[in-house]
Amino acid sequence: EAEVAQSPRYKITEKSQAVAFWCDPISGHATLYWYRQILGQGPELLVQFQDESVVDDSQLPKDRFSAERLKGVDSTLKIQPAELGDSAMYLCASSLALEETQYFGPGTRLLVL
Amino acid sequence: SQQGEEDPQALSIQEGENATMNCSYKTSINNLQWYRQNSGRGLVHLILIRSNEREKHSGRLRVTLDTSKKSSSLLITASRAADTASYFCATDENNAGNMLTFGGGTRLMVKP
Numbered sequence: 001e002a003e004v005a006q007s008p009r010y011k012i013t014e015k016s017q018a019v020a021f022w023c024d025p026i027s028g029h030a031t032l033y034w035y036r037q038i039l040g041q042g043p044e045l046l047v048q049f050q051d052e053s054v055v056d057d058s059q060l061p062k063d064r065f066s067a068e069r070l071k072g073v074d075s076t077l078k079i080q081p082a083e084l085g086d087s088a089m090y091l092c093a094s095s096l097a098l099e100e101t102q103y104f105g106p107g108t109r110l111l112v113l
Numbered sequence: 114s115q116q117g118e119e120d121p122q123a124l125s126i127q128e129g130e131n132a133t134m135n136c137s138y139k140t141s142i143n144n145l146q147w148y149r150q151n152s153g154r155g156l157v158h159l160i161l162i163r164s165n166e167r168e169k170h171s172g173r174l175r176v177t178l179d180t181s182k183k184s185s186s187l188l189i190t191a192s193r194a195a196d197t198a199s200y201f202c203a204t205d206e207n208n209a210g211n212m213l214t215f216g217g218g219t220r221l222m223v224k225p
Contacts, residue, residue: 004155031211042201042215043156056212091155098211099143104155 025094
């Protein structure tokens with residue numbers, strides 16, 4: 001069964017450093033989402049892509065976060081500089097189209113020291 | 114911000130018992146979805162119920178939706194130790210383009 005791939009699975013970094021996460025959606029899925037999940041809470045949407053275009057990034061802290069999906073397939077989420085409060089699980093999801101079921105990857109757990 | 118609130122926040126039951134989790138939300142929705150998350154892992158989609166539906170079944174899962182009360186419930190019957198996980202409701206709000214808003218989750222522990 002096709003799955004959403006994410007790497008790395010775990011990342012430890014020091015504050016003020018740059019980090020990047022990668023996501024490869026299920027083949028053929030046009031819509032891609034990045035979520036942040038703080039321990040003990042539900043996921044919160046950061047950014048949504050439809051193909052290579054950003055549909056919504058209203059919750060993305062744009063002073064330090066950036067996301068791209070240049071060819072409309074895989075995607076990268078970057079944080080620069082990382083802050084202690086960025087420690088969380090970063091989840092990627094994809095769906096065939098808008099209003100279709102979202103399938104989640106295993107996540108990248110980030111710890112900022 | 115999180116739209117949904119799950120109740121209870123934590124639930125501990127014995128294997129074989131039924132588990133009921135509730136979710137309340139604030140705005141009009143297209144659909145409501147339930148997800149399961151095992152510790153430290155990604156989310157697995159369980160079931161979707163549309164705003165014009167009142168009840169839906171999938172295996173041992175039963176979901177109800179009451180749009181007048183803006184609430185939903187997830188019932189897991191004949192629970193198993195493998196059902197131990199966190200369960201989240203997520204709402205797809207009207208005109209939100211499939212952007213899901215998740216609740217805080219219910220942590221279910223099923224004791225063998």
